[in-house]
Amino acid sequence: MKTYTNGALPASIAETMEMLESGDYLAGTALSTVLFLSLTMKRPLFLExxxxxxxxxxxxxxxxxxxxxxxxxxxxEGLDISSAVYEWNYPAQMLEIRLSEASGTADRGKIESNIFSEKYLIRRPVLQAISAEAGKAPVFLIDELDRTDEAFEAFLLEVLSDFQVTIPELGTIRAQEPPIVIITTNRTREVHDALKRRCLYHWVDYPKAAQELDIIRRKVPGCNERLSREVVGYVQRLRTIDLFKNPGVAETIDWATALTELDRLTLDPETIADTLGALLKYQDDIARVEGGEGRKILDEVKAELLAAG
Known part of the structure; x- marks a missing residue:
């Protein structure tokens, strides 16, 4: 895998694409471009x-x-500041207070300054992300933002504007170097425009058949070529029949892996019925595929591969 050390970043779109590909992530020009711009412009990247x-x-x-x-x-849902940003280690603080009282040194001001110090601060992901030293800024992944409520989204908007967090007892903690921020959402609800305006945006779509086949070759090298082509052809067609939840790339990889573990060399109706749980996650979708749609799709895939030689 091509790696960059000492704070170095890809110098071009082509280099960004090469970097991702070396990590077995096949990105098109559009995604590589927006990622390169996000890195060079130091702007969060919003992936939907x-x-x-x-x-x-x-x-x-x-x-x-x-x-x-x-x-x-x-x-x-229900994510709050204590879980996302910081909280105090209350049991340890209480123990310190008891020990101070027992030793007869119960000076209120001294105790307060002691228990509200870095020693008792529990750093959650947001605070961790902005506390790194210059040159060692992390990649900060805010995953599935659409699952939170609007109140937390508003707080996050402030964090992404200035990359700082104010802790009443300690003061304001600012990032020496902003982290590389990746925000993802599955679009179960719309995220406010104010947050999107602070980001570069990219819609991540399902891959085309050729690209998905290349992904299977990389991620499941033990899967033979014929089975790989049948799996990809089958999944690509499944995504056209309006299922409740279309299989993603992760499910394609899981299914190819499962079939390889079972030493299957080609798809057949019985094998598909036995392994659909690796590909589909809702019973209604499974029942629909088992009810006849799946056999029709398999016949189409077999015919297309036969015609292609």
Missing amino acids: GEAGVGKTEIAKVLAKALDRPLIRLQCY
Whole structure:
């Protein structure tokens, strides 16, 4: 894998594409361009797309290639500042107070300045991301932002504007160097325009058949060529029949891996029925594929590959 050390960054779009490809992430020109611009302009990158298309993987590959730590804030409903930014170690603070009282040195001012010090501060992902030394700024992944509520989104807007956090007892902590910020969303709700304006934007779509086949070759090298082509052809067609949840690239990789583990050399109706749980995650979708649509798709894939030689 091509790596960059000592704070170095790719010098061109082509170099950015090469960096991602060396980490087995196949990105087109559009994604490589917006990522290169995000790095050079020091702007957060907002990635939107269906679940499983590889948005989170971009941050992982980027952190590894740039030799920087990856700090991940996994968003969820009800996420608050104590979970995302910081909180005090209350049990340790209480113990310190009790020990001070027991030793007879219960000076209130001294105790207060002691317990509200760095020693008792628990740094959560946001504070970790802005606390790194210059030249060692991490890749900060804010994953599935659409799962949080608007109140947290508003707080995050302030953080991304100035890359600083104010802790009443300690003061304001500013980033010596802004982290590389990757924000992902599955678009379960719209994120406010004010936050998007502070970012560069890219829609991550499902890959074309040729690109997905190349991904399988890289990620599941034990999968034979015929099976790889059938898997990709089958998944590409599944995405056209309006399922409740279309299979993403992650599911394609899982399915190819499962079939390889079972020593399958080609697809057949029985094998598909037995392994659909690796590809589809909703019973209604599985029932629809097993109910006849799946057999029709398989016949089309076999015919197309036969015609292609």
